[in-house]
Amino acid sequence: MQNSHSGVNQLGGVFVNGRPLPDSTRQKIVELAHSGARPCDISRILQTHADAKVQVLDNQNVSNGCVSKILGRYYETGSIRPRAIGGSKPRVATPEVVSKIAQYKRECPSIFAWEIRDRLLSEGVCTNDNIPSVSSINR
Structure with missing residues (x-):
C-alpha cells in the first residue's frame, strides 16, 4: 500500500x-x-x-x-541538516516590543498593525530580523 x-x-x-x-x-x-x-x-x-x-x-x-x-x-x-518539521517558532515580541505596541495603541486606538510595524522599525525598537508579523501584532 x-x-x-x-x-x-x-x-x-x-x-x-x-x-x-x-x-x-x-x-x-x-x-x-x-x-x-x-x-x-x-x-x-x-x-x-x-x-x-x-x-x-x-x-x-x-x-x-x-x-x-x-x-x-x-x-x-553551514548545515546540511533539514529544518525542523513542525513545532513552534520562538516568540519574537519581547516585553519591550509588547510594551511599545501597547503604548502606540493607547496613543492612537485606531492605528493599523502595519503602521505599528513601521513605527517599530523607524524608531529602532525592532530590525527587519526581529519585527513581529502583522498577525502577531493583532494578537
Whole structure:
C-alpha cells in the first residue's frame, strides 16, 4: 500500500512529502558542489550513478530544485541538516516590543498593525530580523 502523501518528482524519483533526504545524500550533494558541480550536474550524477567516483545513494533521483534548496540552506547556515518539521517558532515580541505596541495603541486606538510595524522599525525598537508579523501584532 502506497503512502497517500508520496509522489514522483520530475526525474521519476519517489519522495514522501515532509520526509527529508537522508544525510548521506545531502552530504554527497555538498561534496559535489564543492568539487565544482552545478545543481543540474549534481542532479544528473545522482540520477545516473554513472560516475565511478559517486557511490550509489539509495537509488534516489533528486530534482534540481531539491539540490538547489539544500545547497542554499548549506550556504546560508553551514548545515546540511533539514529544518525542523513542525513545532513552534520562538516568540519574537519581547516585553519591550509588547510594551511599545501597547503604548502606540493607547496613543492612537485606531492605528493599523502595519503602521505599528513601521513605527517599530523607524524608531529602532525592532530590525527587519526581529519585527513581529502583522498577525502577531493583532494578537
